[in-house]
Amino acid sequence: MVFSSLYFLFLYLPVVLFLYYITPLKWRNLLLLVANLIFYAWGEPVYILIMFVSIAIDYTHGMLVEANKRRGNDRGARLAVASSVIFNLALLFFFKYWDFIAGSLEAIGLTFMPKLGLSLPIGISFYTFQTMSYTIDVYRGDARVQRNIINFSTFVTLFPQLIAGPIIKYKDLGDQIDCRKHSPEMFASGVQVFVVGLAKKVLLANNLGMLWDVYKALPTGELTVAGAWLGVAAFSLQLYFDFSGYSDMAVGLGRMLGFEFMRNFNYPYIAKSITEFWRRWHISLGTWFREYLYIPLGGNRVSKPRLFFNLLIVWAATGIWHGASWNFLIWGLYFAALLILEKAFLGRVLEKLPTLVRHLYTLFFVLVSWAIFAVEDFGHMGTYLSAMFGMAPGGLSNAAVGYYFSSYLPMLLIGAVASTPLAAGLWKKLPEKPMRVVLPVLLLAGLIFSTAYLVDATYNPFLYFRF
Amino acid sequence: MSKKYCIFITALFCAFIGVFLVANAVAPDRTFSEMENRNLEQLPTPSVKTLLSGEFMKDFETYTTDQFVARDSWIGLKSATERALGKQENNSVYFCDEDTLITRFDQPDSQKVSDNLTYVNNFVENVDIPVVFSLIPTQACIWAERLPAGAPNASQTAILDQAQAAVPGALWADLYAPLWAHKGEDIFYRTDHHWTSLGAYYGYTGLAEALGYEPVSLDSYTETIRSTQFYGTVFSSSGVRWVSPDTISTYVPDTGITVTEHSYDNKGNPIEIPRSLYVESFLSVKDKYSMFLGGNQSLGVVKTPNTDKPKLLIIRDSYADSLVPFLTPHFSEIHLIDLRYYKLSIQNYVEQNGIDQALVLYSVPNFVTDTNLLWIAR
Numbered sequence: 001m002v003f004s005s006l007y008f009l010f011l012y013l014p015v016v017l018f019l020y021y022i023t024p025l026k027w028r029n030l031l032l033l034v035a036n037l038i039f040y041a042w043g044e045p046v047y048i049l050i051m052f053v054s055i056a057i058d059y060t061h062g063m064l065v066e067a068n069k070r071r072g073n074d075r076g077a078r079l080a081v082a083s084s085v086i087f088n089l090a091l092l093f094f095f096k097y098w099d100f101i102a103g104s105l106e107a108i109g110l111t112f113m114p115k116l117g118l119s120l121p122i123g124i125s126f127y128t129f130q131t132m133s134y135t136i137d138v139y140r141g142d143a144r145v146q147r148n149i150i151n152f153s154t155f156v157t158l159f160p161q162l163i164a165g166p167i168i169k170y171k172d173l174g175d176q177i178d179c180r181k182h183s184p185e186m187f188a189s190g191v192q193v194f195v196v197g198l199a200k201k202v203l204l205a206n207n208l209g210m211l212w213d214v215y216k217a218l219p220t221g222e223l224t225v226a227g228a229w230l231g232v233a234a235f236s237l238q239l240y241f242d243f244s245g246y247s248d249m250a251v252g253l254g255r256m257l258g259f260e261f262m263r264n265f266n267y268p269y270i271a272k273s274i275t276e277f278w279r280r281w282h283i284s285l286g287t288w289f290r291e292y293l294y295i296p297l298g299g300n301r302v303s304k305p306r307l308f309f310n311l312l313i314v315w316a317a318t319g320i321w322h323g324a325s326w327n328f329l330i331w332g333l334y335f336a337a338l339l340i341l342e343k344a345f346l347g348r349v350l351e352k353l354p355t356l357v358r359h360l361y362t363l364f365f366v367l368v369s370w371a372i373f374a375v376e377d378f379g380h381m382g383t384y385l386s387a388m389f390g391m392a393p394g395g396l397s398n399a400a401v402g403y404y405f406s407s408y409l410p411m412l413l414i415g416a417v418a419s420t421p422l423a424a425g426l427w428k429k430l431p432e433k434p435m436r437v438v439l440p441v442l443l444l445a446g447l448i449f450s451t452a453y454l455v456d457a458t459y460n461p462f463l464y465f466r467f
Numbered sequence: 468m469s470k471k472y473c474i475f476i477t478a479l480f481c482a483f484i485g486v487f488l489v490a491n492a493v494a495p496d497r498t499f500s501e502m503e504n505r506n507l508e509q510l511p512t513p514s515v516k517t518l519l520s521g522e523f524m525k526d527f528e529t530y531t532t533d534q535f536v537a538r539d540s541w542i543g544l545k546s547a548t549e550r551a552l553g554k555q556e557n558n559s560v561y562f563c564d565e566d567t568l569i570t571r572f573d574q575p576d577s578q579k580v581s582d583n584l585t586y587v588n589n590f591v592e593n594v595d596i597p598v599v600f601s602l603i604p605t606q607a608c609i610w611a612e613r614l615p616a617g618a619p620n621a622s623q624t625a626i627l628d629q630a631q632a633a634v635p636g637a638l639w640a641d642l643y644a645p646l647w648a649h650k651g652e653d654i655f656y657r658t659d660h661h662w663t664s665l666g667a668y669y670g671y672t673g674l675a676e677a678l679g680y681e682p683v684s685l686d687s688y689t690e691t692i693r694s695t696q697f698y699g700t701v702f703s704s705s706g707v708r709w710v711s712p713d714t715i716s717t718y719v720p721d722t723g724i725t726v727t728e729h730s731y732d733n734k735g736n737p738i739e740i741p742r743s744l745y746v747e748s749f750l751s752v753k754d755k756y757s758m759f760l761g762g763n764q765s766l767g768v769v770k771t772p773n774t775d776k777p778k779l780l781i782i783r784d785s786y787a788d789s790l791v792p793f794l795t796p797h798f799s800e801i802h803l804i805d806l807r808y809y810k811l812s813i814q815n816y817v818e819q820n821g822i823d824q825a826l827v828l829y830s831v832p833n834f835v836t837d838t839n840l841l842w843i844a845r
Contacts, residue, residue, distance in 0.1 A: 005528065005531075006531045006532055006535055007527065007528060007531040009484055009487075010484055010487040010488050010491060010531075010535075011488060011491075011531065013484055014481070014484045014485050014488045015488070017481065042524050043521070043524070045518055045519050045520075045521055045524075046519060183473075184470055184473035184474045184477050185468065185470065185473045187473065187476075187477045188468065188472075188473035188474075188476035188477050189473075191476055191477065191479075191480040192476070195480075219574070399616070399617035400617055400618075400619045401617075402616070402617040403555070403615060403616065403617030403618050403619065406553070406555075406616075406617075407553060407554050407555050407556070407615075408553075408554075409553060410552045410553040411552060411553075436468075436472060439476070440475070440476065440479055443476070443479065443480065444479070444483070447480075447483050448544075449544075449548060451487075451541060452541045452542070452544040452545040452548065453545050453548075454532070455532060455535050455538055455541035455542060455545070456541065456542050456545040456546075456558075456706060
C-alpha cells in the first residue's frame with residue numbers, strides 16, 4: 001500500500017486510527033501489528049513470509065546476543081551478531097543483487113549463476129537494515145533486548161516507515177514501542193507534517209515527474225542542451241519531493257500513532273558543499289552507514305589514504321543500496337570522489353569562496369549526479385550527460401523546450417522555493433492569531449487538491465519502491 | 468498551540484478522511500461513466516487465488532478511484548488547477564485556441580506503423596476487387612495553428628506519405644488536400660476526436676476520384692442541426708470543463724435507406740438488428756456521435772434504393788459512420804467492418820457478398836495505434 005492513494009487515505013487510515021484509539025493501551029501494539037501486516041500484505045501477499053522469517057531470525061538473534069553477553073561470552077555474542085548480519089545481507093543479496101551479478105557475469109561470458117527473475121520484495125532494503133541495527137545495538141549495549149515478540153514484530157513492520165523509511169534504528173524506537181504517549185498536540189503536529197508530505201508527493205513530485213518523463217523518453221536525436229538541463233532539474237525536484245514527501249508522511253503518521261521518528265531530509269538543495277548535501281539528504285541512511293560501517297572501519301581517525309579508502313567503501317555501498325545496477329554504483333563512487341576531494345583540499349578552498357559560488361558548485365554536481373542516477377542504460381546516460389555538457393544532437397534548444405519550460409515554469413518556481421526553508425521560516429514568523437485561521441485553510445486545501453489529483457491519476461507509482 | 472486548538476486540528480483531519488470514508492460507503496456504485504464513456508470497476512470479490520496474486524488488490528484500487536464520490540468534479544478541479552498553474556495540456560489534451568481541445572499526436576511506434584501497412588498491403592494482394600486506401604489527418608495536423616506555441620506535434624503528413632508508398636496495389640485517396648483547403652470551417656469537432664459531417668463531406672469529395680463517383684454538391688443538401696450540446700471524447704479525457712459544446716449536423720436525408728447490424732445472440736446464433744442512418748435516441752445521452760449509424764458494430768450493412776449501383780465494403784474506424792450518409796447516392800450496398808470485433812475472413816466475405824469495391828479508411832491516430840489490422844489479411 002502507498003500513502004498517496006485513495007484507499008489508504010479514505011479507508012485504511014481512518015479505520016486504523018479509529019480502531020487504534022478505541023483499543024486499550026496494552027493491546028495497541030497487537031492491533032498495530034495486524035494493521036501493519038495488512039498494509040504490507042496488500043502489496044506483497046506472498047513475500048510477507050520473508051518478513052516473518054526475518055522477524056523470527058532477528059528476534060532469536062537478539063536473545064542470543066543478550067544471553068551470551070550476560071554470561072560474559074563475548075565471542076558467542078559476536079558470533080550471534082555476525083550470524084544475524086550475514087543472514088540479513090544474504091537475504092538482501094539474494095533478492096536484490098542475485099540477478100544483477102548473474103547478468104554482469106553473463107556479460108563477460110560466465111554463466112554459472114542462472115538468473116532467477118525474482119521480483120524485489122517491497123521495502124526489503126529498509127527492513128533488513130533496521131533489523132541488522134537491532135542485534136548490533138543490543139551487542140553494543142545501545143539497546144535493550146526485546147523479549148516480547150509482538151512488540152518486536154510491531155517494530156519491524158511498523159507501517160508508517162515500512163516500505164520507504166526513514167530507516168529507524170531500534171535503539172531510537174525501542175522505548176517508544178514499549179511505552180509511548182498519545183496527545184492531541186502530537187496528533188495535530190502529525191497532521192501538519194503528513195499533509196505537507198502528501199502535497200509534496202502528489203502535487204509537486206508527480207507533476208514535475210511528468211516533465212522528467214518527457215525528457216527521459218525523448219528519442220536521443222531530439223535531445224537539446226537546454227532540454228537536458230530542464231529534464232534533470234525536473235527530476236531533481238521530483239526525487240526530492242517524492243522521497244522527502246514520503247518521509248514527511250511517515251513522520252506525520254508516526255506522530256498520529258504516538259511515535260517520533262527522525263527527520264530524513266533537511267533542505268538538501270541549500271547545501272554549500274557535497275559534504276553538507278549528504279548531511280541533509282536521506283539522513284537516516286547516511287547515519288546508518290556512518291554508525292554501522294564508516295565508524296567500524298575507523299571513521300576519520302585514520303591516516304589520509306585509509307580515510308579515502310573508507311569513504312570509497314561507504315559510498316560504493318550507499319550507491320549500490322539504491323538499486324542493483326551499475327549506474328547506482330557509479331553514482332555512489334562519483335560522490336565518493338567529490339567527498340574525498342573536499343576532504344583533501346576542496347573543502348578549504350570552498351570556504352573562502354562567496355556563498356553563491358558554493359551553492360552553484362553544489363547544485364551543479366548534484367544535478368549531474370541525478371543524470372547518472374536516473375538513466376540506467378549506459379548508452380543513454382552517455383548521450384544525456386554529453387547533451388548536458390553541450391554536445392546535444394538536437395542543438396542548443398528548440399520550440400518544444402520553450403513549450404515545456406513555459407508550461408512548467410510556475411511548478412518549477414514553486415518547487416525551487418519549496419525546497420528551501422523560506423516558506424517554513426515565514427510560517428514561524430506568522431503571529432499566532434492569523435496562523436490559527438490560516439492553518440486549517442491550508443490543511444484543507446492540501447487535502448482537497450491532493451484528493452483531486454489522486455482521483456485524476458490512475459498512474460501513481462512511488463519512485464523509491466525499487467530500493 | 469493550545470490543547471483545544473490541537474483537538475480542533477485533529478478533528479478536522481479525522482472528519483475529512485472520515486466523511487469520504489462514509490460517503491464512499493453510502494453512495495451507490497455507478498456501473499458506467501458517461502463522461503469517460505467506459506464501464507467503471509465494480510467491487511471485486513476476493514478469492515485465495517486473487518489475493519495471493521495481488522489481483523484483488525489491484526482491482527480494489529481501481530474500484531476505489533473509479534467509484535470515488537463526485538469523481539467527475541474532482542477531475543474537473545484538477546484540470547482547472549493545472550490551467551491555473553500555467554499548464555497548456557492535461558491528460559494528453561492540448562488547450563488550444565478557438566475554444567478547441569486537441570489530443571496530442573506523438574511520434575508513433577514505427578514498427579507498428581509498418582506492420583499495419585504490411586497487413587493492408589497483404590489484404591490488397593489477397594482480394595480480386597479494387598481497393599482504395601486512405602487515412603484521415605486529424606485536428607493535430609489540420610488545425611496545428613491552434614495548438615499552444617511550440618507544442619510537440621508529430622507529423623501526420625509523413626505518415627500519409629509513408630502509407631501511400633507502402634501499399635502500391637491500392638488506389639490512394641488524398642484527404643489532406645480537401646481538408647486543408649477548408650481548415651477555416653468547422654470540419655472537426657472542437658471537443659471530440661471525430662470529423663464533423665462537414666469534414667466528412669470534404670473527405671467524401673477527396674475519395675470521389677478513387678471510388679469513381681461524381682460528388683453531389685453540398686448546396687443541394689440542407690443542413691439539419693441535430694444537437695448543439697455535444698461534448699465529445701476529448702472533452703472527457705481532458706477533464707476540462709470550460710469549453711463550449713459542439714454542434715452536430717447532418718446533410719443527407721435517410722429516406723429509403725436501411726441499416727442492419729449483423730451480430731450473434733448469446734447462444735452464438737447469427738442475428739440481425741435493425742438500425743438506421745441516424746439513431747436519434749443517442750442525442751439524449753453523452754455519447755452523441757453514436758447517432759451516426761448507432762455507434763460501434765462488428766458488421767453493418769447499409770442498403771440504398773440505388774440498386775443499380777456497386778457494392779462497397781469499408782474496413783474502417785468510427786470516422787466512417789459520419790461519412791457513410793454521403794456515400795449512399797453512389798452505392799447499392801455499403802458493408803462496414805470493424806476489425807476490433809470482426810474476426811472472420813474478409814476475403815471470404817468479399818466473395819460471398821459480391822462486393823465490387825473495398826475502401827480501407829482510418830484516421831491517422833487510430834491507424835498508427837491499431838492492434839487489430841492483422842485480421843484484415845486473414
